[in-house]
Amino acid sequence: MGESYKVAVIGAGIAGLLTARELQRQGHHVTVFEKASKVGGIWVYTQRVETDPLGLDPNREIIHSSLYKSLRANLPRQAMEFLDYPFPKKQGGDDQRTFPGHEEVLRFLQDFARDFGLMELIQFGHEVIRVELVDEVTHEWVVESRTRENESTWESKEELFKAVVICTGNQSEPNIAEFPGRDTWPGLQMHSHNYRSPEGLENKIVVLIGNGPTAVDLLREISPLAKQVHVAVRTPGFQMPGVENNDNVWQHSMIECAHTDGKVVFQDGAIVDTDVIIHCTGYKYHFPFLKSNGIVTVDDNRVGLMYKHVFPPSLAPWLSFVGLINRSVVFRVMELQARWVAKVLSGTVELPSQEAMASSVEELYSEMEKNGIPKNLTHSLLNNEVEYVSWLAAQLNIKPLKRWKELTVVSIIGGGVHYGENFRDTWDIDKWMQEIDSSD
Incomplete structure (x- = not known):
């Protein structure tokens, strides 16, 4: 021993x-x-x-x-x-x-x-x-x-x-996005660490920062209730799942700055009067x-x-x-x-x-x-x-x-992208695993 x-x-x-x-x-x-x-x-x-x-x-x-x-x-x-x-x-x-x-x-x-x-x-x-x-x-x-x-x-x-x-x-220990005006912006800011449910976000204009799994989940959950949801992402060319299928959702580049009058300015030039910012930033x-x-x-x-x-x-x-x-x-x-x-x-x-x-x-x-x-x-x-x-x-x-x-985080991300935002319910994992196990 x-x-x-x-x-x-x-x-x-x-x-x-x-x-x-x-x-x-x-x-x-x-x-x-x-x-x-x-x-x-x-x-x-x-x-x-x-x-x-x-x-x-x-x-x-x-x-x-x-x-x-x-x-x-x-x-x-x-x-x-x-x-x-x-x-x-x-x-x-x-x-x-x-x-x-x-x-x-x-x-x-x-x-x-x-x-x-x-x-x-x-x-x-x-x-x-x-x-x-x-x-x-x-x-x-x-x-x-x-x-x-x-x-x-x-x-x-x-x-x-x-x-x-x-x-x-x-x-x-939350990692928070840095941008000018963050500490003086008057609305509600939270990290996803402290998010539990969309309650209280009805008819609000919400900014989500991030493009990871948490941001995708929160977008899906918040968008049916919120007035508008704006997603700020760092990765050029990335298409956030769920944006195209929602009339009240927009994707932007990262936040340029935030103002004391409640406005949030994105690097793509968009300006949005915002009620809530949620940092889905790891x-x-x-x-x-x-x-x-x-x-x-x-x-x-x-x-x-x-x-x-x-x-x-x-x-x-x-x-x-x-x-x-x-x-x-x-x-x-x-x-x-x-x-x-x-x-x-x-x-x-x-x-x-x-x-x-x-x-x-x-x-x-x-x-x-x-x-x-x-x-x-x-x-x-x-x-x-x-x-x-x-x-x-x-x-x-x-x-x-x-x-x-075969069963790696890259393959699972790829499967999620292929099957869309509802991949958890549409992807037949059992069949996929059987194909892996039976392959040479």
């Missing part, structure tokens, strides 16, 4: 649950810290929103979930199941759809945690406020967490661990609890230095991250990352030297710069998902499944 250590896992979402299972399988002693009262991370829906709808106030109470009430997965079940734990359509279940609603995904994660005995490893209601290396010789880490005793009183405690795995995700990596003496940094959404998006070379293997990646079939990637971390800690899989890992990271940065890839896409697997998944599988001596090369 190899070495056995006391390991802290921060977060009980998808990444945390997978990591806890793999660590336990390798014989490690696992404690999972979870701020919420249940497992699931971002898949736990709440009607609560933050007091600052843009998420700029550093003193606001953080609401972890970004779910809106109507959200459905934009990945099919087949892309969310694990290697040895399928995500079937349960006979008699409430949600039989291939692209299920968030309630069904949460049930899947809850079943997974229960079936693998993970619930007893989790300390619910424990918010981690400090993770810090306290002994460089023995590699001991302190994890300080706090629990709420009442409305105004917290109780803190400290515990020592040999290793820490950070699994807090990257969908709680999230920032944010680890306020991690005290690493500047070893782990976040610069323009690049978490560095990070070998293969998991290990900081100078702190490996005693500090690691699972789930930093984005624009991928994240369930599959996180499962392989979790297995890698667990096996590295047990000593059954070896890491390169610290120098070799650092050199690999610098080589990646240099290649990105040479190819004109912006720093904020460091952890995107949009163009190299198959290569990365295959590399992880090789480290673990797992033979890549045939469908791994």
Whole structure:
């Protein structure tokens, strides 16, 4: 089995649950810290929103979930199941759809945690406020967490661990669009993180910023109620799904500026009297609890230095991250990352030297710069998902499944474009998967 250590896992979402299972399988002693009262991370829906709808106030109470009430997965079940734990359509279940609603995904994660005995490893209601290396010789880490005793009183405690795995995700710290006049514009502004339903947007003139899956969903949901919806996108030539079929929807280039009289000016010259601006502009990596003496940094959404998006070379293997990646079939990637971390800690899989890992990271940065890839896409697997998944599988001596090369975020985006805005209901994924499995 190899070495056995006391390991802290921060977060009980998808990444945390997978990591806890793999660590336990390798014989490690696992404690999972979870701020919420249940497992699931971002898949736990709440009607609560933050007091600052843009998420700029550093003193606001953080609401972890970004779910809106109507959200459905934009990945099919087949892309969310694990290697040895399928995500079937349960006979008699409430949600039989291939692209299920968030309630069904949460049930899947809850079943997974229960079936693998993970619930007893989790300390619910424990918010981690400090993770810090306290002994460089023995590699001991302190994890300080706090629990709420009442409305105004917290109780803190400290515990020592040999290793820490950070699994807090990257969908709680909103990334806000920058444009002149944003801070003085008088209307309602919010980030999609704090959007729950279209209630209150009836007969309003709404501007959506962004062209990702969230913006597409919100456009579909808001446009039947709003007076007008104007979508601001950065990508030249991109056609937002749902714009052409709606008489009250217009697409523009990005916002040029906003005025105190309520007008919003777009870079294409359009001027719109606007009631509401919703920023569907993604999230920032944010680890306020991690005290690493500047070893782990976040610069323009690049978490560095990070070998293969998991290990900081100078702190490996005693500090690691699972789930930093984005624009991928994240369930599959996180499962392989979790297995890698667990096996590295047990000593059954070896890491390169610290120098070799650092050199690999610098080589990646240099290649990105040479190819004109912006720093904020460091952890995107949009163009190299198959290569990365295959590399992880090789480290673990797992033979890549045939469908791994076909079932990628790029192929799913392509299917969504082909089948249109209602792709979740019109795309026969089961037939597509059968064709993949039966191909040479």
